[in-house]
Amino acid sequence: MTGLEEIYKEIKSCKNCNLWQYATQTVLGEGPQDAKIMIVGEAPGKEEDRTGRPFVGRAGKLLRDTIGSYLIKKVYITNVLKHRPPNNRKPKKGEIEACSKFLLEEIKILKPKVIIALGSTASKFLTGEEKINVAFEKEYEFMGAKVLVNYHPAAVLRNPRLYDKFKKKIDEACVNL
Numbered sequence: 001m002t003g004l005e006e007i008y009k010e011i012k013s014c015k016n017c018n019l020w021q022y023a024t025q026t027v028l029g030e031g032p033q034d035a036k037i038m039i040v041g042e043a044p045g046k047e048e049d050r051t052g053r054p055f056v057g058r059a060g061k062l063l064r065d066t067i068g069s070y071l072i073k074k075v076y077i078t079n080v081l082k083h084r085p086p087n088n089r090k091p092k093k094g095e096i097e098a099c100s101k102f103l104l105e106e107i108k109i110l111k112p113k114v115i116i117a118l119g120s121t122a123s124k125f126l127t128g129e130e131k132i133n134v135a136f137e138k139e140y141e142f143m144g145a146k147v148l149v150n151y152h153p154a155a156v157l158r159n160p161r162l163y164d165k166f167k168k169k170i171d172e173a174c175v176n177l
Contacts, residue, residue: 119152
Protein backbone atom coordinates (compact mmCIF):
# COMPACT_ATOMS: atom_id res chain seq x y z
CA MET A 1 0.00 0.00 0.00
CA THR A 2 1.35 3.44 -0.95
CA GLY A 3 1.42 6.42 1.35
CA LEU A 4 -1.59 7.95 -0.39
CA GLU A 5 -3.56 4.70 -0.20
CA GLU A 6 -2.92 4.57 3.54
CA ILE A 7 -4.06 8.15 4.09
CA TYR A 8 -7.12 7.57 1.87
CA LYS A 9 -8.11 4.61 4.03
CA GLU A 10 -7.80 6.78 7.14
CA ILE A 11 -9.80 9.62 5.53
CA LYS A 12 -12.64 7.27 4.56
CA SER A 13 -13.05 6.12 8.16
CA CYS A 14 -12.66 9.60 9.70
CA LYS A 15 -15.26 10.79 12.18
CA ASN A 16 -13.22 13.65 13.69
CA CYS A 17 -16.06 16.08 12.97
CA ASN A 18 -19.72 15.58 12.11
CA LEU A 19 -19.51 16.33 8.37
CA TRP A 20 -19.34 12.63 7.48
CA GLN A 21 -22.96 12.36 8.68
CA TYR A 22 -24.18 14.80 6.01
CA ALA A 23 -22.00 13.69 3.09
CA THR A 24 -22.94 11.08 0.52
CA GLN A 25 -19.31 9.99 0.40
CA THR A 26 -15.74 11.03 1.08
CA VAL A 27 -14.04 13.01 -1.68
CA LEU A 28 -10.37 12.10 -1.88
CA GLY A 29 -7.60 13.87 -3.75
CA GLU A 30 -7.01 12.91 -7.35
CA GLY A 31 -3.94 12.94 -9.56
CA PRO A 32 -0.51 11.40 -10.01
CA GLN A 33 1.69 10.75 -6.99
CA ASP A 34 4.58 12.48 -8.79
CA ALA A 35 2.59 15.67 -9.44
CA LYS A 36 4.66 18.84 -9.26
CA ILE A 37 1.56 20.97 -8.76
CA MET A 38 -1.10 20.49 -6.10
CA ILE A 39 -4.37 22.39 -6.25
CA VAL A 40 -6.17 22.83 -2.93
CA GLY A 41 -9.79 23.94 -2.74
CA GLU A 42 -12.13 24.46 0.18
CA ALA A 43 -14.45 21.44 0.33
CA PRO A 44 -16.48 19.20 -1.95
CA GLY A 45 -19.62 20.71 -3.45
CA LYS A 46 -22.85 18.98 -4.41
CA GLU A 47 -21.50 17.37 -7.62
CA GLU A 48 -18.29 16.31 -5.92
CA ASP A 49 -20.27 14.74 -3.09
CA ARG A 50 -22.40 12.87 -5.65
CA THR A 51 -19.47 11.59 -7.75
CA GLY A 52 -16.75 11.25 -5.11
CA ARG A 53 -14.29 13.24 -7.26
CA PRO A 54 -12.84 16.71 -6.59
CA PHE A 55 -13.73 19.68 -8.80
CA VAL A 56 -16.22 18.08 -11.20
CA GLY A 57 -19.10 20.56 -10.94
CA ARG A 58 -19.35 23.87 -12.81
CA ALA A 59 -16.40 25.36 -10.90
CA GLY A 60 -14.38 22.21 -11.56
CA LYS A 61 -15.14 22.40 -15.27
CA LEU A 62 -13.86 25.97 -15.35
CA LEU A 63 -10.70 24.90 -13.49
CA ARG A 64 -10.08 21.88 -15.73
CA ASP A 65 -10.78 23.84 -18.92
CA THR A 66 -8.41 26.60 -17.80
CA ILE A 67 -5.60 24.17 -17.04
CA GLY A 68 -6.19 22.11 -20.18
CA SER A 69 -6.75 18.41 -20.79
CA TYR A 70 -3.04 17.60 -21.09
CA LEU A 71 -1.80 19.44 -18.01
CA ILE A 72 -4.70 18.40 -15.76
CA LYS A 73 -3.31 14.85 -15.87
CA LYS A 74 -0.11 16.14 -14.25
CA VAL A 75 -1.80 17.97 -11.37
CA TYR A 76 -3.01 16.63 -8.03
CA ILE A 77 -6.34 18.14 -6.92
CA THR A 78 -7.66 18.00 -3.37
CA ASN A 79 -9.57 20.02 -0.78
CA VAL A 80 -8.96 21.13 2.79
CA LEU A 81 -12.15 19.26 3.80
CA LYS A 82 -12.94 15.79 2.47
CA HIS A 83 -16.70 15.88 3.19
CA ARG A 84 -19.27 18.39 1.94
CA PRO A 85 -20.58 20.85 4.52
CA PRO A 86 -24.39 21.01 4.60
CA ASN A 87 -25.87 23.46 2.06
CA ASN A 88 -22.35 24.27 0.80
CA ARG A 89 -21.78 26.53 3.79
CA LYS A 90 -18.30 27.75 4.68
CA PRO A 91 -16.32 25.26 6.77
CA LYS A 92 -16.19 25.91 10.49
CA LYS A 93 -12.87 26.36 12.27
CA GLY A 94 -13.22 23.03 14.12
CA GLU A 95 -13.94 21.18 10.87
CA ILE A 96 -10.85 22.66 9.25
CA GLU A 97 -8.76 21.72 12.28
CA ALA A 98 -10.14 18.17 12.26
CA CYS A 99 -9.60 17.60 8.55
CA SER A 100 -6.44 19.57 7.78
CA LYS A 101 -4.16 16.83 9.10
CA PHE A 102 -5.06 14.83 6.00
CA LEU A 103 -4.09 17.69 3.69
CA LEU A 104 -0.79 17.99 5.55
CA GLU A 105 -0.18 14.28 4.97
CA GLU A 106 -1.01 14.63 1.26
CA ILE A 107 1.52 17.47 0.97
CA LYS A 108 4.14 15.50 2.92
CA ILE A 109 3.70 12.44 0.67
CA LEU A 110 3.50 14.26 -2.68
CA LYS A 111 6.12 16.95 -2.03
CA PRO A 112 4.73 19.30 -4.71
CA LYS A 113 6.87 22.16 -6.00
CA VAL A 114 3.86 24.47 -6.26
CA ILE A 115 0.57 24.55 -4.37
CA ILE A 116 -2.29 26.61 -5.77
CA ALA A 117 -4.67 27.61 -2.98
CA LEU A 118 -8.13 28.22 -4.43
CA GLY A 119 -10.32 30.52 -2.38
CA SER A 120 -10.17 31.96 1.10
CA THR A 121 -10.34 28.74 3.15
CA ALA A 122 -7.36 27.12 1.40
CA SER A 123 -5.53 30.44 1.25
CA LYS A 124 -5.93 31.17 4.96
CA PHE A 125 -4.89 27.63 5.92
CA LEU A 126 -1.76 27.62 3.73
CA THR A 127 -0.66 31.25 4.18
CA GLY A 128 -2.27 32.53 7.37
CA GLU A 129 -3.52 35.57 5.44
CA GLU A 130 -7.16 36.44 6.12
CA LYS A 131 -7.81 38.46 2.95
CA ILE A 132 -7.58 36.68 -0.39
CA ASN A 133 -6.97 39.91 -2.30
CA VAL A 134 -3.85 40.52 -0.19
CA ALA A 135 -2.65 36.91 -0.46
CA PHE A 136 -3.29 36.88 -4.23
CA GLU A 137 -0.53 39.45 -4.75
CA LYS A 138 2.16 37.54 -2.82
CA GLU A 139 4.08 34.28 -2.95
CA TYR A 140 4.33 32.06 0.09
CA GLU A 141 6.14 28.91 1.12
CA PHE A 142 4.53 25.98 2.90
CA MET A 143 6.24 22.67 3.69
CA GLY A 144 8.87 23.33 1.01
CA ALA A 145 6.40 24.25 -1.75
CA LYS A 146 5.79 27.63 -3.32
CA VAL A 147 2.18 28.65 -2.60
CA LEU A 148 0.23 30.75 -5.08
CA VAL A 149 -3.17 32.01 -3.99
CA ASN A 150 -5.92 32.17 -6.58
CA TYR A 151 -9.61 32.92 -6.69
CA HIS A 152 -11.86 29.91 -6.33
CA PRO A 153 -13.40 29.05 -9.71
CA ALA A 154 -16.87 29.38 -8.15
CA ALA A 155 -16.03 33.04 -7.41
CA VAL A 156 -14.90 33.46 -11.02
CA LEU A 157 -18.22 32.04 -12.22
CA ARG A 158 -20.03 34.59 -10.05
CA ASN A 159 -17.75 37.43 -11.21
CA PRO A 160 -16.39 36.71 -14.73
CA ARG A 161 -14.20 39.84 -14.58
CA LEU A 162 -11.86 37.81 -12.35
CA TYR A 163 -11.18 35.25 -15.10
CA ASP A 164 -8.10 36.94 -16.60
CA LYS A 165 -6.40 37.14 -13.19
CA PHE A 166 -7.48 33.55 -12.42
CA LYS A 167 -6.05 32.26 -15.72
CA LYS A 168 -2.81 34.24 -15.35
CA LYS A 169 -2.19 32.70 -11.91
CA ILE A 170 -2.90 29.17 -13.26
CA ASP A 171 -0.51 29.81 -16.17
CA GLU A 172 2.15 31.08 -13.75
CA ALA A 173 1.95 27.83 -11.79
CA CYS A 174 1.89 25.55 -14.85
CA VAL A 175 4.68 27.24 -16.82
CA ASN A 176 7.34 24.78 -15.62
CA LEU A 177 5.41 21.56 -16.17
